[in-house]
Amino acid sequence: MKPEYFIAGKIQSGGVSGRKLAGPVLKVAVGGIILGMVVMILSIAIGTGFKREIREKIVGFGSHIQVVNYDFNLSYEANPIRFNQELYTAIKELDGVKNVQRFAVKPGLLKSEEEMQGAVLKGIGDDYDTDFLESILQLGELPDFAGESPANEIIISATLANILNLQLGQDVFMYFFQEQIRARRYTIVGIYDSNLPDLDKMFVVADLRHIQRLNNWDADQIAGYEVLLNDFDKLDELWYEIYDLTASYISPEGAMLRAQSIRQTQPQIFSWLDLLDMNIAVIIVLILLVAGFNMITGLLILILERTNMIGILKAIGMSDWPLRKIFLSLAVRIAIRGLVWGNLVGIGLAMIQMRFGLVSLDPASYFLDTVPIHIDLSHILLLNAGAILAIFLMMIGPSYVATRITPVKAIHFD
Template identity: 55%
Template structure:
């Protein structure tokens, strides 16, 4: 029988005679751990969820990696590259690459009877991945860009629809400035809402063949390729592999290819998102420290309350390390119980918010309509292990206080 564990369990249950402060102190210490774990799980889930949602929205407009002309032109009036089926096949053979699609862009003006708005028309083809847009389309139907005839349908944002007073089915002319002004008449077939004002006010989507004709390109010329990956964290590594393939492709006219990643295209947004990691880390450290000091104060009070018991145990021959073990076992009981309850509460709240969306947000300020939640099992494991280890290490110091108590002074203190 483990006598140290037995005594610790008796203190936890309040079954040892004497002062009765242990029960309330243990309860308060446990509640502190529960609250700490719950807040940490919520902070981590909301922080990673917000970052993931915003990142996915941005990638939905531009993919993880783009392959374009090696001209370092940063405008949307681009120089073309040649379609290369062999190149796309090689890119798709890279492990981690999920999809590749062609695209083209061109700036222009949308004009109605009352308003005019500068936009970027993004050309998409039959290989376009509709996964993201299926989630953000709020009205209408997707244009058919896979038919033999060029589609005149376009997708605009709800922001542009409100600004220009357009609805599904309306005709809208668009003007392009080249050697001479050129115009195209489009029909609004669908409206999307990404809650990203910078993108919603800028992009409309149409058949890529319109841009090819407007630029007087041949049918084998496009702006470039967009490459989607299985995991965002793979972007630097896979972009480098794609770049090696792109560097080996030289078109008949001597043109070359280059690659850009989504983080290079949108450095301000991703720099802002990276700050969220620092904020979450600071919150986690502060909460762990507060929970740890709560445990320290609770354990010190329990040790002081059990001074007479410590003196009696020493008088009976108990060694200092045995006395310390009693209180370390007690601390382990408190931390373990607090962590388990905190996980149940924290994960439950996260799941309710994830699937019910009870807490809403203002999309104009937060780019999201509800508080985002992303539960990563690995993050939860690290969080729990880290909390238990840090709390246990912080208990070692206070446990030494019990070894400094003299049996004679302890019994007299009682």
């Protein structure tokens, strides 16, 4: 073992005298690193978890990618396209695609005995992935989408149920405005709550065949396809592939298709979510600066308390760089000790929250009922590597103080 590392180990273990003030100061520095690491881990875990939860809810209502008529707009009164089995199969066989499902939407007016509320009837078929709907379903069950004939059953949100004073099992009329006003009576078989009030207030889910009948569409006419992906990070890549597949498609009626991603249909929400990354980055930088300054203070005190030792080492011929390596090595060891404990505490708290959901939130303000947690191993490793590098770089300057101490004055220093 090189002498400088041996001396650093002795100083850390207390084998070298001079630990009068440095001991408490270094404990504070280690405590600062532990606290900082805990806050950084929780910030990343909560920020990532929040983005994932909100993103999955937005995707649950609109899918990752939609393939619709080229003139489709946000009026929710879409011109139909014809279901094409070859296109459906080609999209579904793309690497990274989880499911392709038919859908249609139609705006209308829900009316109970006391209240009325505008809503969008979303029709889905037996090929629809209902995992999201089942995850947010609070009461009742989903309609039977695979029956020989469509049942007059719908699921509505708890928000709409409260506005209209409706309950599970109750009938409700929905009015549709076309050439003439059409009324349909539906039975509420399920109530969901996604904690996203704007979307909850909008969507009512029913059988796709209801919308086909209301619009006088054929059985193979739909508003479009919804494409679910296995990995959100591949959204842009798969959007380009699906765009290429649909760009050359022209239906027998002359209709063209276009593919649009959830980022394109909900840009304001994803811009808001992207701001979270900036907030997390600011928190991490500030915490690293605070922890670094704590370490700088501790290292300077450590150097000053061992002025005599430095003078003796220089007097027997130790050069400046090995002398600086003593204190740089000591700083890194102390930092690693703080990081280890910080990781244990931070990951432990995150796992407890993930498992038990002890810290709750107000859904009206945060769109979630508990603090979300998502632990990504790559994020933790990058955070630790960055913290070690940042602290090491910040220690280079203070370690230079040891080289400015002259042997004659240092040996007589008390």
